[in-house]
Amino acid sequence: MKEPEPVVFVIDDDRMIRDGLQSLIRSVGLRVETFASAQEFLVAKRPDAPACLVLDVRMPELSGLDLQLKLRDGGIPIPIIFITGHGDIPMSVRAMKEGAHEFLTKPVRGQDLLDAVQKALASDRTLRQERKEANEIRGRFESLTPREKEVLELVVAGLLNKQIAAQLGMSELTVKTHRAHVMEKTQAESLAHLVRMSEKLKSVSRK
Amino acid sequence: MQISTAATAKRTLFRYGLAIGLIFLALLVSLALQNSFGNPFWFFFSAAVILSTWFGGAGPGWLAVICSTLAVMYYFTPPLRSLAVTPHDLPYFVTFVACEMGVTQLISWRKRSEDSIRQARDELEVRVAERTAELKNANDALVRQMAEQRRTEETLQATRAELARAARITTIGELTASIAHEVNQPLAAVVANADACVAWLSRKMPDLAEARSAAERATQGATRAAEVIARIRSLITKATPEKSRVPLNRVIEQIAALAEGQAERNHVAIKLELSPDLPIVLCDSIQLQQVILNLIVNGIEATTSVTDRPRMLTLRTEAEDKGQVRVSVRDSGVGLNEEVMGRLFEPFFTTRPKGMGMGLSISRSIIEAHGGRLWAESNTSGGATFQFTLPSEDGLTA
Structure with a gap:
């Protein structure tokens, strides 16, 4: 399956800066979409592809920092590169705490921005991959029956078949059958693989 | 209040006592001298009446007149040791009593007017003292007010100077921030577009059209920055002075x-x-x-x-x-x-x-x-x- 083409969103209320940034990013062969305001970006349809956001902090109405919070609350994970004319420390600390990918001051050197964009896209690609894998695993795990899930929990916790049988009040033979189903449904190649998948699922749902 | 009433009563008692005492004294002296000289010295009674009125006031004076009249009637007008007066002695006696009464009246009038003058003077003194105190208080207050006003004025002036400086600094601060933003915006556009221009030219297949439009935008940005500067300059030195x-x-x-x-x-x-x-x-x-x-x-x-x-x-x-x-x-x-x-x-x-x-x-x-x-x-x-x-x-x- 081929990875969809990554896209860079540029949001700045100053047309000349917007056009300059767009041209700069396009020159390295990346797809760019520009917006004059945060609202415009929020209502736009976003493609399902690795992406990052180049965002001006100081904008009328919805500021860059406001948009960051809105995206986070809306569960839209997208790396943000902030650009600010007056990069005061408290503001950048706040932005970084909320998970900003990078914080650059105006005027931005072209190479710095391109580096930041590449890094942000790579990071988004990894995150998307992780999310995709986790979704697949979750799908498989969810196909298990409640009984099988119980068995899975105890297997992953490192209990022996005999112990599991005692704890769940069933015969060792039944445990073995459930266990075989679990391995089959989750496509686990080994016990170690099963444990890894289970851990991954937990860590992604924690994020 | 109670004490002063008591003191007044005591003083009144003393004044009447003094009158009776003086008449008694006059009686004793007159009786003593009667044996040696025959003709009674009623003038001692006159003296007693005068003194009583002078020191005791009208009341004791009249009491002294009554007492001396009775004493003279009883002891010195025949028939002696009785309150009767013979027709022979009557004119003399009446003249005596009339003199006594006259003297008492005159003295008490005099006393009364003196008292009222003294009282008026005392009151005047009290009033003068009160007025003086009031004046002094007013003066003190004025001095205090003036000092306070001076202090207030000093504070005001200091505050005003401080305020002017703060306002100037704030204005300068705001102006600087605003100028910085106004100039930085087009500069950022210049840098972004110039970088883009270079990037388009540096590709394996240089894209001249893209490079040109980026360069044009860089020029626009620079022009905008220059306009901002010109605007600030004309703001600082008004373009046309009003002569x-x-x-x-x-x-x-x-x-x-x-x-x-x-x-x-x-x-x-x-x-x-x-x-x-x-x-x-x-x-x-x-x-x-x-x-x-x-x-x-x-x-x-x-x-x-x-x-x-x-x-x-x-x-x-x-x-x-x-x-x-x-x-x-x-x-x-x-x-x-x-x-x-x-x-x-x-x-x-x-x-x-x-x-x-x-x-x-x-x-x-x-x-x-x-x-x-x-x-x-x-x-x-x-x-x-x-x-x-x-x-x-x-x-x-x-």
Whole structure:
């Protein structure tokens, strides 16, 4: 399956800066979409592809920092590169705490921005991959029956078949059958693989 | 209240007692002398009545009259030892009683008027004392109020100066932030577009169309930055000064008076040497005031660290030929070294820690906008002289 083409969103209320940034990013062969305001970006349809956001902090109405919070609350994970004319420390600390990918001051050197964009896209690609894998695993795990899930929990916790049988009040033979189903449904190649998948699922749902 | 009533009762008792005592004394003396002289000395009773009235007042006086009448009737008018009076003695007796009564009445009148005079005097004294105290209180209050007012005025002045400085700093701060943003925005556009232009040219297959449009946008950004700068400059020095006929000497006197407070605080003497026959100049008086005040304040601040010679600021006006007037502000301050002299009129150049470095630069722009010149010289005797020329009215019409 081929990875969809990554896209860079540029949001700045100053047309000349917007056009300059767009041209700069396009020159390295990346797809760019520009917006004059945060609202415009929020209502736009976003493609399902690795992406990052180049965002001006100081904008009328919805500021860059406001948009960051809105995206986070809306569960839209997208790396943000902030650009600010007056990069005061408290503001950048706040932005970084909320998970900003990078914080650059105006005027931005072209190479710095391109580096930041590449890094942000790579990071988004990894995150998307992780999310995709986790979704697949979750799908498989969810196909298990409640009984099988119980068995899975105890297997992953490192209990022996005999112990599991005692704890769940069933015969060792039944445990073995459930266990075989679990391995089959989750496509686990080994016990170690099963444990890894289970851990991954937990860590992604924690994020 | 109770005590004073008791005291009054006691005093009344004493006065009546005194009357009875005196009559009794008179009786004893008269009885004693009766045996030796035969004819009774009723005059002792007169004396007793007079004394009783004098010291005791009307009441005791009348009591003394009654008592003495009875005593005389009983002891000294025949028939003796009875309260009867023989017709023979009657005129004499009546005359006696009448005299007694008259004397008592006269004395008590006299006493009463004396008492009322004394009372009036006492009251007057009390009133005078009260008034004096009131006056003194009022005076004290006035003194206190004046001191307070002076303090308030001092505080007010300090606050006003503080406020003016804070306002200036705030304005400068806001102005700076706003200028920084206004200039930084187009600069960012220039950098982004120039970088994009280079990037398009650096590709394996250079894209000239893209590079050109990026370069064009960079130029636009630079033009915008230049416009912003021009706008700020025209903001600082109003493009067209509003000229009117200005009596220069009067303006200088006013500004010198305005700066007097600051000069006094810094122990600087301001001396005016104003030419009496100075032609009128055509200029924007507000801007001119700004320039003069700026030069005076600079002069004062230049002298504040001087301790080995008098701190002097001399303001001088003179008419020059070629239809010009010249204003000079000469200080006895620290003077100007060569490095300072070279950069004196540059914007944002300052030798003061809190200075903005705009005063002289703006002043020069103002004077030049009026067709004059502003320059500085070091004095041979220490300190510096700032002077400017302005075309006079006849110089302009000529």
